[in-house]
Amino acid sequence: MTERKLNQPLGGNEMPRFGGPATMMRLPVQDSAAGLDACFIGIPLDIGTSNRPGTRLGPRQIRDESRMLRPYNMATGAAPFDHLQVADIGDVPINTFDLKKSVGIIADHYRAVLAHGTIPLTLGGDHTLTWPILRAMKERHGPVALIHVDAHADVSDIMFGEKVAHGCPFRRAWEEGCLINDKVFQIGLRGTGYSPEDFNWGRAKGWTVVQAEACWHRSLAPLMADIRAKIGDAPVYLSYDIDSLDPAFAPGTGTVEPGGLTIWQGLEIVRGCAGLNLVGADLVEVSPPYDPSGNTALVAANLLYEMLCALPGVPQGAPPPR
Amino acid sequence: MTERKLNQPLGGNEMPRFGGPATMMRLPVQDSAAGLDACFIGIPLDIGTSNRPGTRLGPRQIRDESRMLRPYNMATGAAPFDHLQVADIGDVPINTFDLKKSVGIIADHYRAVLAHGTIPLTLGGDHTLTWPILRAMKERHGPVALIHVDAHADVSDIMFGEKVAHGCPFRRAWEEGCLINDKVFQIGLRGTGYSPEDFNWGRAKGWTVVQAEACWHRSLAPLMADIRAKIGDAPVYLSYDIDSLDPAFAPGTGTVEPGGLTIWQGLEIVRGCAGLNLVGADLVEVSPPYDPSGNTALVAANLLYEMLCALPGVPQGAPPPR
Amino acid sequence: MTERKLNQPLGGNEMPRFGGPATMMRLPVQDSAAGLDACFIGIPLDIGTSNRPGTRLGPRQIRDESRMLRPYNMATGAAPFDHLQVADIGDVPINTFDLKKSVGIIADHYRAVLAHGTIPLTLGGDHTLTWPILRAMKERHGPVALIHVDAHADVSDIMFGEKVAHGCPFRRAWEEGCLINDKVFQIGLRGTGYSPEDFNWGRAKGWTVVQAEACWHRSLAPLMADIRAKIGDAPVYLSYDIDSLDPAFAPGTGTVEPGGLTIWQGLEIVRGCAGLNLVGADLVEVSPPYDPSGNTALVAANLLYEMLCALPGVPQGAPPPR
Amino acid sequence: MTERKLNQPLGGNEMPRFGGPATMMRLPVQDSAAGLDACFIGIPLDIGTSNRPGTRLGPRQIRDESRMLRPYNMATGAAPFDHLQVADIGDVPINTFDLKKSVGIIADHYRAVLAHGTIPLTLGGDHTLTWPILRAMKERHGPVALIHVDAHADVSDIMFGEKVAHGCPFRRAWEEGCLINDKVFQIGLRGTGYSPEDFNWGRAKGWTVVQAEACWHRSLAPLMADIRAKIGDAPVYLSYDIDSLDPAFAPGTGTVEPGGLTIWQGLEIVRGCAGLNLVGADLVEVSPPYDPSGNTALVAANLLYEMLCALPGVPQGAPPPR
Amino acid sequence: MTERKLNQPLGGNEMPRFGGPATMMRLPVQDSAAGLDACFIGIPLDIGTSNRPGTRLGPRQIRDESRMLRPYNMATGAAPFDHLQVADIGDVPINTFDLKKSVGIIADHYRAVLAHGTIPLTLGGDHTLTWPILRAMKERHGPVALIHVDAHADVSDIMFGEKVAHGCPFRRAWEEGCLINDKVFQIGLRGTGYSPEDFNWGRAKGWTVVQAEACWHRSLAPLMADIRAKIGDAPVYLSYDIDSLDPAFAPGTGTVEPGGLTIWQGLEIVRGCAGLNLVGADLVEVSPPYDPSGNTALVAANLLYEMLCALPGVPQGAPPPR
Amino acid sequence: MTERKLNQPLGGNEMPRFGGPATMMRLPVQDSAAGLDACFIGIPLDIGTSNRPGTRLGPRQIRDESRMLRPYNMATGAAPFDHLQVADIGDVPINTFDLKKSVGIIADHYRAVLAHGTIPLTLGGDHTLTWPILRAMKERHGPVALIHVDAHADVSDIMFGEKVAHGCPFRRAWEEGCLINDKVFQIGLRGTGYSPEDFNWGRAKGWTVVQAEACWHRSLAPLMADIRAKIGDAPVYLSYDIDSLDPAFAPGTGTVEPGGLTIWQGLEIVRGCAGLNLVGADLVEVSPPYDPSGNTALVAANLLYEMLCALPGVPQGAPPPR
Secondary structure, three states: OOOOOOOOOOOOOOOOOOOOOOOHHHOOEOOOOOOOOEEEEEEOOOOOOOOOOOHHHHHHHHHHHHHHOOOEEOOOOOOHHHOOOEEEEEEOOOOOOOHHHHHHHHHHHHHHHHHOOOEEEEEEOOHHHHHHHHHHHHHHHOOEEEEEEOOOOOOOOOEOOEOOOOOOHHHHHHHOOOEEEEEEEEEEEOOEEOOOHHHHHHHHOOOEEEEHHHHOOOOOHHHHHHHHHHHOOOEEEEEEEHHHEOOOOOOOOOOOOOOOEOHHHHHHHHHOOOOOEEEEEEEEOOOHHHOOOOHHHHHHHHHHHHHHHOOOOOOOOOOOOO | OOOOOOOOOOOOOOOOOOOOOOOHHHOOEOOOOOOOOEEEEEEOOOOOOOOOOOHHHHHHHHHHHHHHOOOEEOOOOOOHHHOOOEEEEEEOOOOOOOHHHHHHHHHHHHHHHHHOOOEEEEEEOOHHHHHHHHHHHHHHHOOEEEEEEOOOOOOOOOEOOEOOOOOOHHHHHHHOOOEEEEEEEEEEEOOEEOOOHHHHHHHHHOOEEEEHHHHOOOOOHHHHHHHHHHHOOOEEEEEEEHHHEOOOOOOOOOOOOOOOEOHHHHHHHHHOOOOOEEEEEEEEOOOHHHOOOOHHHHHHHHHHHHHHHOOOOOOOOOOOOO | OOOOOOOOOOOOOOOOOOOOOOOHHHOOEOOOOOOOOEEEEEEOOOOOOOOOOOHHHHHHHHHHHHHHOOOEEOOOOOOHHHOOOEEEEEEOOOOOOOHHHHHHHHHHHHHHHHHOOOEEEEEEOOHHHHHHHHHHHHHHHOOEEEEEEOOOOOOOOOEOOEOOOOOOHHHHHHHOOOEEEEEEEEEEEOOEEOOOHHHHHHHHOOOEEEEHHHHOOOOOHHHHHHHHHHHOOOEEEEEEEHHHEOOOOOOOOOOOOOOOEOHHHHHHHHHOOOOOEEEEEEEEOOOHHHOOOOHHHHHHHHHHHHHHHOOOOOOOOOOOOO | OOOOOOOOOOOOOOOOOOOOOOOHHHOOEOOOOOOOOEEEEEEOOOOOOOOOOOHHHHHHHHHHHHHHOOOEEOOOOOOHHHOOOEEEEEEOOOOOOOHHHHHHHHHHHHHHHHHOOOEEEEEEOOHHHHHHHHHHHHHHHOOEEEEEEOOOOOOOOOEOOEOOOOOOHHHHHHHOOOEEEEEEEEEEEOOEEOOOHHHHHHHHHOOEEEEHHHHOOOOOHHHHHHHHHHHOOOEEEEEEEHHHEOOOOOOOOOOOOOOOEOHHHHHHHHHOOOOOEEEEEEEEOOOHHHOOOOHHHHHHHHHHHHHHHOOOOOOOOOOOOO | OOOOOOOOOOOOOOOOOOOOOOOHHHOOEOOOOOOOOEEEEEEOOOOOOOOOOOHHHHHHHHHHHHHHOOOEEOOOOOOHHHOOOEEEEEEOOOOOOOHHHHHHHHHHHHHHHHHOOOEEEEEEOOHHHHHHHHHHHHHHHOOEEEEEEOOOOOOOOOEOOEOOOOOOHHHHHHHOOOEEEEEEEEEEEOOEEOOOHHHHHHHHHOOEEEEHHHHOOOOOHHHHHHHHHHHOOOEEEEEEEHHHEOOOOOOOOOOOOOOOEOHHHHHHHHHOOOOOEEEEEEEEOOOHHHOOOOHHHHHHHHHHHHHHHOOOOOOOOOOOOO | OOOOOOOOOOOOOOOOOOOOOOOHHHOOEOOOOOOOOEEEEEEOOOOOOOOOOOHHHHHHHHHHHHHHOOOEEOOOOOOHHHOOOEEEEEEOOOOOOOHHHHHHHHHHHHHHHHHOOOEEEEEEOOHHHHHHHHHHHHHHHOOEEEEEEOOOOOOOOOEOOEOOOOOOHHHHHHHOOOEEEEEEEEEEEOOEEOOOHHHHHHHHHOOEEEEHHHHOOOOOHHHHHHHHHHHOOOEEEEEEEHHHEOOOOOOOOOOOOOOOEOHHHHHHHHHOOOOOEEEEEEEEOOOHHHOOOOHHHHHHHHHHHHHHHOOOOOOOOOOOOO
16 A cells, blocks of 8 residues: 555564663664554653652663563554554653643644644553643644543642642643533543542533443443444544553552553453544653552553554454464 | 531642541541541550551551542442541550550440441551450450451461460451351452361351462452351441551561452452441551552552441442442 | 372471472472472573563572472362372573573483473473474474464574574474474464464464464463364474463563463463473573563463473372362 | 650651551651741652652652651660650642742741641652742741762753753842851762853852762761861751662652762761751652652661751760771 | 591582582482581571561572682682582571461570581571570580671660560670670661660670761771680680671671671671681671672672681681782 | 764653653664764573573664663763764574574674674673673684683583583683683672682683672772773773662572672673773673662663763863862
């Protein structure tokens, strides 16, 4: 179809998996998004976190543990590197001493990426970062549908008196008109809060909130079919907080809530996004200091790869025989 | 209803979650149970353990990781601090060099707590501690129904020739007439043993023993409905050994048995106790040295909070919309 | 039935669980397999691994964490030490500087074990080791049926140009005619690969490949019933790679793939082998450096014990009451 | 001498060391500094850090590990609780989302402490916090002498364009006239930098900079004698960054520089402050996520206790026999 | 010289270091001390500890990490396995639920060992264990000289009202007349206490107490020469608490005191015992849960090997060239 | 002086230290050594190790932890990036399944590097790798002087029957005539062995062996002055095994020997190489799985930077004032 030479992850037969560049999937690096269909970007931010720190190191460890990933998706038959030009474009130089300035830096950075027509897949970093990304998305695409997978609603008006924190991004994005309210889906919410309003605020705006308890003991494939039908061909942003997963599956994060999604459900959600008009996605809140085995970062790397496999332009293969 | 000022957990908007007092849920501390409807108590005991040690540090780490807990239960709608006076009354000064003396110290301590009409929620510590608590319970309430969640039956007659150890508490409690035999439920038992008698001893007394395998791949809500029907309004004690959970969900414990309950089932069990006449509960066998991320203690803190939400006097809210 | 005195694991009432010999289940040690019905053998190999190292320490840590295991299986009623003579026969002295020579050392070692009519249960060590074991099995029993539980197919022709590596053992075994092709079952395969061929190679040979996704959200008891029917009374080898389990259940391994089997499924698989004509089994790829709590090794020790319980000659007990 | 009842650390014969309140040395807590000669205060700050995070959890872990400390100093003969009224007054409620606001909150908090005439001993937290403390010190005492023990000079004008960060506090304090320039001593500086100016900036102001290399292989008792002579009776502030110690002695910190001070030298420095007119002290940069054994926090707790022992009003005992 | 075949550690050219039996130095095991000149014994005790637990696992981890040890001492030229018959005789079956009974069990066990004329080298376990060993020593040898290396004096009369605890063994031994008072040497004592009496109690009995501060910045070879001269040919027991070392060198222990001995000093002490009439030695207080790298146990294993090298009957080699 | 633009490490004011490329010192990457005065190369090898594995991950973690390094050496005044063109040229694609083939791959790789006239600084990897490097060095420079810092002599003829292993590289290099025998210096050797021959083999060849004990309690600056005088202007290779350091300073390694060098001595050795005609250097045996804090890799990164500072062509600055 295309004549251009597509980047490939460095293979295990050319360099042992534990060697080679510590880039996402050992892909080539480039400075800008020019010429890319999709890109991986890191945002090493953790000054928006309210409990445990450490997400500043998330992008580094996700990249490190992504070294095992091979190009072909054995479950879905997707072969993204046969169809998309992809690279790792490095990190956003956030200001680690000033959270509010970092919001501006991130928004500018994503404006530049989107100007190239590239779909950004973001390695977080704390959830504050989704607000400036959604701002840039709106400027490019208009309001977007949102699939938000998380233990928390992240719609607080303020935290400790501040408007900018990892519990507020979707409130801010809503205020700025970034979201299509009847196409917002929050999945996996649970735990303790201050009042029912914590989750009902979004519902009052027309959002669909699927609490974790509604997900227990079942497949989420039907839910995703329903979501795909409701979103149709609107542009969609996928924001995946690793703490949506139960801590058994992702111990290395900062605001842990027991009783979460399973990894099987997490994969069903991301794979269930195939067919949507995804315009961007992020994987946030991986905190390496709380992940001694590295497996949380490894799970995150896999989910980011699955996001790539679900992008427009990547054909889904035949399902494997049963 | 009440005019008294009810204690509240210190909120995240007054003090960052990682600051403030390292008490349970950052609640106020008081020396005795006077004036309290319910209290959290620590028992830093591990000299009754037979394999890995470390539960002596359980109360400290559970309190530490409880700092994330907010007052409202998003799943059940319970708001315990709107209805109950609750505080952290510190630790029982057990004798760490003499297990048998510690049993007496614990029993005395709980007699004093129960004399105030307070419901104790205990942060363990190894499971030996439940025996003296049940002794005090019986003196106050007569024999009690028991919901015992565990990987092990803990009904050994002796361990290494001793009558006092973490494998014997329910045998001792039974001998002292603390239990209503047809209202004893043991859930989650599994693993290896010395003979079928290990689990059948209780069955022969009229106890209901639900082995872990009977719980696999299903919700435990129906089981809890059945248990509530069978217990009726008898006083009930809930003893929750963290090793009832599969080690995927609670790695930090001492006598690990694979194939256990899920956290979703654990939450169903504790939430399923709402409506019962709970007179006390404990969460035992958290061993911080085997819990590098702190998540086992965090799970334990959540389960203790859920116990509080299930106490008599705490209205259950409307279920969240699906 | 037999007059010989059968070895028993050292009990917790004779020596605290954290003391005593660091042998498998604290069983007696002997130098050869003479006189044994079954034996535990360690193969401290990790130079066949392609990502994280550490499986060389697997046998040591599995033995260490096996100290909790008691002789009776509470779930299945099996009492293997009442029926079989079992011992720990130590480790194979592999050449840690030359993988190809180690293959020969292992094959020779197992020839000697099998010459005694003993069923070997192997503590790995990386998966390379299964090839030489299967070679010895074939020499003794002819081609065997295979139940292979794993995240990976391990049928690569070459890795980094080499024929001997932990991704190739079943390709090599197939080439040598060790397998009965219509009685080969691969369970749990998933993740990323180079092409559909990675899993279809075996299918083309007549093997049954059950990808992990086909196992999600269900019991595997029906699958095992089906497998038992298909295998009949052919000699069967069981090769269990700990990475078949989702990393939530077994974090300590080297080539981690999220979305795997549950521990409940893992137990269903091994227990589902009872009734088959098992001629050997292995548990491979435990990597202690990635297992800070020791629980992966503990899970492995339990699975090895369950393998022993499933061997021919061990009666299965009555199922526990529900 | 005094009639007031002096607070004592909770003793190990009243409550096991692993139980009791998780306050500094298990001392009583009070809300303000009223009536105290000295107090321990936590500042759970880490948003001023430039490399590894985690110091937000420093105060909690230092308090936890301080549980071993007994009241009497076996080396110096100091018995601080016989002479001073001391309590733990909890944490400063810093704004974890805005570093600049936190500076103001800290300064206000210390103004209130100093207004009671209390000497504050601070548990950090990142080094940014020393600037607002010195500001409050100057308002109370005028410019102060400074003993600054650190791997870094922390006199950067800006970091990433910002004036407020953990590399700038002494530059800011100098700008505000908080320091007596010929009585400033920086000990332990080393590692890599941008130019000689990194350490010479202070020298140009009249400060004494003792690089780590000048400390190798020797006792620092002579240095401290010299410093005491130069400071005389001026008010002195002691700022002790745990990274002054070589990482062998204090691994749990964020900006590690090999080749540092020994713990013996660290103790010589703090003990060498006895006799000075200490008006406050801090111990900063303990990062628990990088301290799996807890020993860095334990070292920090000991150094804070030694600071207490060196305060004015605490007699030094007879040296132990040799 | 002798015709008997002496046991040798299993060599690295016969079995990789990470394989083979997990015995001390991979030596042969035997059930009793019969025929042995010296033996290694484990005492998996931690119920005498007052702060962190975990020493129950000390013997297992010391044995595990001893696998690196080769037979010849490169520093001293000692070749103990050329001169002594040595084996690992396993663990003492202490009663982990009753400390006082364990004291009796230990004493009986050592009476049996000493009856064979064997010198026991003990792998601890908490320091409580030295009291019953000294009791058995006295019965065999009469009162003994003592070299006690520790951070603590361990001469408390009672702890929490108890006479048996890890802070009391030398008080108890003194009461029983086990010690030659003018030949008792305590080295490395430091930290905090309740009063000067903590260290002066022994001094008042005629003991020599060398506080850690007296050891800083110097070689201890001269001290050991002095001690050898004072002890002469009296029978000597060496009790080495790993917490005598600064935690930089031995992090994995329970009652940590900064400012301790260096490993070089520790080696000088043990090597400095060569030439004495050593009748036994122990290495206590290794706590594996606080030792994630395993290096504390490895240091302990080395010190135990050095004790073996210093036993009577082992010639010291020529010093290496400088 | 030079017109070419010299590469600079990415600064902390351009990108936070925890972001940016995970290359050595965040330097630019290039594929070959063309145009470079010096380069960093990784060799992710661990199949030559005989005890703990993990050095395959050494290069990755050293690069990760090198992110803190700034360009100027505060101790020596060296500013290497003002004088040398330096880059990170990535990893050698060793064959992780065949150690002997890896030796050939490494030698070829270094021939290519040396053909560019570039000085290689190698991030290991196990010590086997030094043999092929020395082979390439000899081909380029003729026999070289050697400064070998290590706990072990690494002159074994065979290990487990093999000629290629991490205990043999200097024996092999000597056999091939790579070394100038009277200019070989081994520093830090210690521990246990098989016979005095282990260290005397080199002495018999004319090598200078400085055992660790000869280094205790003193500065090594005089030793280095002596070595510089003896080597003169011969080409010199520096091979630095991280296990030369006592494990207190570098816990994350595989063949640990207590009683080693201090980090201050380590820095004295490397800084003491300034003025020599260094033609290459390596830092080997960092094993990240045994280094939970990352500090061993950080120490290694600093030592590699110090090696760069000591290269010919880098002026040494004025010593800092004392």
